[in-house]
Amino acid sequence: MAAxxxxxxxxxxxxxARAAGVSRGTVSRVLNGGYVSEQAREAIHRAISEVxxxxxxxxxxxxxxxxxAVGFIVHEPHSLFLEDPNIGGIxxxxxxxxxxxxxxxxxxxxxxxxxxxxxxxxxxxxxxxGAVIVSARHQDPISxxxxxxxxxxAFVGHPPxxxxxxxxxxxxxxxxxxxxxxxxxxxxxxxxxxxxxxxDSGSDRLAGFRAALGDAxxxxxxxxxxxxxxxxxAAGMTRLLxxxxxxxxxxxxxxxxxxGAMQALRAAGRRVPEDVGVVGFDDSxxxxxTSPQLSTVHQPAEGLGxxxxxxxxxxxxxxxxxxxxILLDAPVVWRDSA
Amino acid sequence: MAAxxxxxxxxxxxxxARAAGVSRGTVSRVLNGGYVSEQAREAIHRAISEVxxxxxxxxxxxxxxxxxAVGFIVHEPHSLFLEDPNIGGIxxxxxxxxxxxxxxxxxxxxxxxxxxxxxxxxxxxxxxxGAVIVSARHQDPISxxxxxxxxxxAFVGHPPxxxxxxxxxxxxxxxxxxxxxxxxxxxxxxxxxxxxxxxDSGSDRLAGFRAALGDAxxxxxxxxxxxxxxxxxAAGMTRLLxxxxxxxxxxxxxxxxxxGAMQALRAAGRRVPEDVGVVGFDDSxxxxxTSPQLSTVHQPAEGLGxxxxxxxxxxxxxxxxxxxxILLDAPVVWRDSA
DNA sequence: CGAGAATCTGTGAACGTGCACAGATTGCCA
DNA sequence: TGGCAATCTGTGCACGTTCACAGATTCTCG
Numbered sequence: 001m002a003a004x005x006x007x008x009x010x011x012x013x014x015x016x017a018r019a020a021g022v023s024r025g026t027v028s029r030v031l032n033g034g035y036v037s038e039q040a041r042e043a044i045h046r047a048i049s050e051v052x053x054x055x056x057x058x059x060x061x062x063x064x065x066x067x068x069a070v071g072f073i074v075h076e077p078h079s080l081f082l083e084d085p086n087i088g089g090i091x092x093x094x095x096x097x098x099x100x101x102x103x104x105x106x107x108x109x110x111x112x113x114x115x116x117x118x119x120x121x122x123x124x125x126x127x128x129x130g131a132v133i134v135s136a137r138h139q140d141p142i143s144x145x146x147x148x149x150x151x152x153x154a155f156v157g158h159p160p161x162x163x164x165x166x167x168x169x170x171x172x173x174x175x176x177x178x179x180x181x182x183x184x185x186x187x188x189x190x191x192x193x194x195x196x197x198x199x200d201s202g203s204d205r206l207a208g209f210r211a212a213l214g215d216a217x218x219x220x221x222x223x224x225x226x227x228x229x230x231x232x233x234a235a236g237m238t239r240l241l242x243x244x245x246x247x248x249x250x251x252x253x254x255x256x257x258x259x260g261a262m263q264a265l266r267a268a269g270r271r272v273p274e275d276v277g278v279v280g281f282d283d284s285x286x287x288x289x290t291s292p293q294l295s296t297v298h299q300p301a302e303g304l305g306x307x308x309x310x311x312x313x314x315x316x317x318x319x320x321x322x323x324x325x326i327l328l329d330a331p332v333v334w335r336d337s338a
Numbered sequence: 339m340a341a342x343x344x345x346x347x348x349x350x351x352x353x354x355a356r357a358a359g360v361s362r363g364t365v366s367r368v369l370n371g372g373y374v375s376e377q378a379r380e381a382i383h384r385a386i387s388e389v390x391x392x393x394x395x396x397x398x399x400x401x402x403x404x405x406x407a408v409g410f411i412v413h414e415p416h417s418l419f420l421e422d423p424n425i426g427g428i429x430x431x432x433x434x435x436x437x438x439x440x441x442x443x444x445x446x447x448x449x450x451x452x453x454x455x456x457x458x459x460x461x462x463x464x465x466x467x468g469a470v471i472v473s474a475r476h477q478d479p480i481s482x483x484x485x486x487x488x489x490x491x492a493f494v495g496h497p498p499x500x501x502x503x504x505x506x507x508x509x510x511x512x513x514x515x516x517x518x519x520x521x522x523x524x525x526x527x528x529x530x531x532x533x534x535x536x537x538d539s540g541s542d543r544l545a546g547f548r549a550a551l552g553d554a555x556x557x558x559x560x561x562x563x564x565x566x567x568x569x570x571x572a573a574g575m576t577r578l579l580x581x582x583x584x585x586x587x588x589x590x591x592x593x594x595x596x597x598g599a600m601q602a603l604r605a606a607g608r609r610v611p612e613d614v615g616v617v618g619f620d621d622s623x624x625x626x627x628t629s630p631q632l633s634t635v636h637q638p639a640e641g642l643g644x645x646x647x648x649x650x651x652x653x654x655x656x657x658x659x660x661x662x663x664i665l666l667d668a669p670v671v672w673r674d675s676a
Numbered sequence: 677c678g679a680g681a682a683t684c685t686g687t688g689a690a691c692g693t694g695c696a697c698a699g700a701t702t703g704c705c706a
Numbered sequence: 707t708g709g710c711a712a713t714c715t716g717t718g719c720a721c722g723t724t725c726a727c728a729g730a731t732t733c734t735c736g
Binding site for chain 2: 684690
Binding site: 010054056057058059061062067069072078081082087088089091092095096099104105106107108109121124125126127230259263285 | 348392394395396397399400405407410416419420425426427429430433434437442443444445446447462463464465623626627629
């Protein structure tokens with residue numbers, strides 16, 4: 001309501017009480033539980049809809065010493081927020097879970113590393129009762145802040161060095177499943193374009209690749225690149241192809257990388273999937289826009305968000321048994337590129 | 339802080355007052371303005387950092403009768419939220435503007451059309467002082483709710499039938515700029531694949547095309563298609579090429595349409611940009627994925643979010659002069675396809 | 677020097693809610 | 707019928723802040 005200058009005053013619990021002919025204590029009990037006669041309950045419900053009563057959040061928060069809000073904190077460069085195909089799904093999942101529990105989701109996007117203390121100040125400002133934190137940083141300083149504040153949080157992803165709850169996918173297992181399937185479909189010389197090896201997601205995917213190949217693993221078939229990006233995929237594929245022209249399968253660390261790789265393969269005259277099978281990771285919008293459509297690993301983005309939110313809510317309910325690490329299933333989606 | 343059970347009590351304005359040897363009124367004046375001696379001001383600032391004081395939001399909101407929060411409402415199917423390349427930028431822009439003004443952004447994503455009353459209830463619940471609404475619906479019922487509540491809002495996009503502030507881009511002007519530039523680079527027979535003529539964005543882009551050509555405008559060079567989609571672009575380009583084989587430039591109504599058109603041109607043996615120059619619209623992920631990369635019009639997504647947020651803030655400040663419609667510049671990005 | 681303005685400070689009252697407590701009513705059983 | 711428990715209700719206080727008001731001090735100028 002706020003700034004509606006001459007707007008009608010919002011009705012309070014007093015108005016309801018007067019309309020129902022009871023005291024505000026009884027109204028409060030109808031809303032929050034406690035002994036109240038059936039007769040009074042009915043009269044109050046009638047009065048509530050009559051005067052259009054909506055409880056005042058601020059007053060309730062003040063007396064309850066909680067805000068009924070959970071922060072959704074993205075501590076990453078803005079560019080990641082815009083490009084990461086999963087972040088929307090994570091938000092959506094978290095938001096759904098939180099709003100079902102009558103919590104609000106408050107978004108905080110923090111760009112530079114220096115702004116850490118802005119987040120810290122925010123978290124300690126009492127704006128939120130807890131937080132879902134999306135951050136892939138190693139040794140994220142937010143972790144310390146959170147611990148000091150004893151604020152219920154859950155991380156999405158599992159940057160090493162953090163303590164507290166986190167939710168992620170089994171990157172290693174999913175990568176292993178993908179590569180195993182590639183082998184089963186007859187591929188014999190399988191390479192990998194490995195991105196972001198400084199993050200656990202990147203290194204775990206490489207580990208899965210290696211594990212699936214076992215003795216057949218050949219380090220020369222791994223091409224490391226910086227980012228989960230299209231351009232890196234294209235460049236990496238070109239280099240890999242020079243080194244290993246006899247390649248017949250590629251596991252790309254992300255869909256964007258896979259799309260880049262497919263372009264490079266086409267430029268080199270290879271057909272996908274006839275000559276070379278390509279598999280991506282993420283099951284993002286890229287996957288269905290390429291032709292042929294990508295075989296890939298589905299990131300349960302909404303599930304991640306939902307699970308993280310649920311972990312925060314459980315802590316808020318005083319649940320001591322919250323597991324510190326939760327791994328969600330990331331199923332393989334087999335389409336046409338392999 | 340909320341549920342930290344044995345956590346130390348948060349310090350209040352009373353603690354600061356005691357530590358500084360003044361009354362809470364003086365502390366409040368330091369925080370909110372008013373007469374206060376330099377000596378007292380210093381002592382209070384020292385005391386604030388000493389006891390680690392952070393104002394309690396709920397108490398402040400209660401007495402001020404405002405929440406210091408603005409809703410970011412996406413009233414669209416979840417799929418749009420996930421796929422629309424602009425929505426992340428809009429969020430980011432809105433968030434930046436709001437947090438600079440010390441407002442929080444509260445995200446609300448509403449999926450089905452039936453949930454309209456959930457949004458209505460939310461908006462009337464006093465959780466937010468205003469709202470940025472992203473919605474392309476015609477006659478969005480939220481519009482009515484907002485009007486009834488007299489809630490300060492701003493729409494991103496300009497669905498017909500809404501009243502109140504909105505922010506969009508100058509589709510007509512941008513299209514005109516693109517086509518003018520095409521002419522300046524020597525193109526003489528320029529066609530357009532015009533999509534979604536039933537929306538204002540589509541018809542405005544066509545109007546800009548027409549205006550840029552002036553007397554040189556030839557209706558036969560306009561090929562109308564249904565959607566801003568790849569397939570429509572390809573089919574439209576094929577038809578247009580049959581009608582006007584001497585074409586040397588194409589303005590496509592979106593990047594996806596442009597990508598389809600480029601495929602059709604290639605299939606017809608035309609080189610881009612040597613034989614035919616192609617320009618798209620949106621500066622979406624398509625633009626940098628095609629080869630050659632698309633010349634296009636950049637959608638200022640962050641700017642749209644920021645402008646919408648600013649419009650809401652202006653209304654909250656009681657600014658009566660808020661324009662109902664704001665058009666943002668959409669700059670032309672010249673890459674390789676023309 | 678005194679009146680009035682300007683500057684500074686403390687106190688009380690709200691904001692709307694939840695909760696503890698005490699009081700009132702009823703029901704049950706010895 | 708008296709006593710005790712169970713059920714129901716009203717009142718006062720607290721949450722932490724802002725704001726209006728009144729009182730206190732200093733400054734300005736006739």
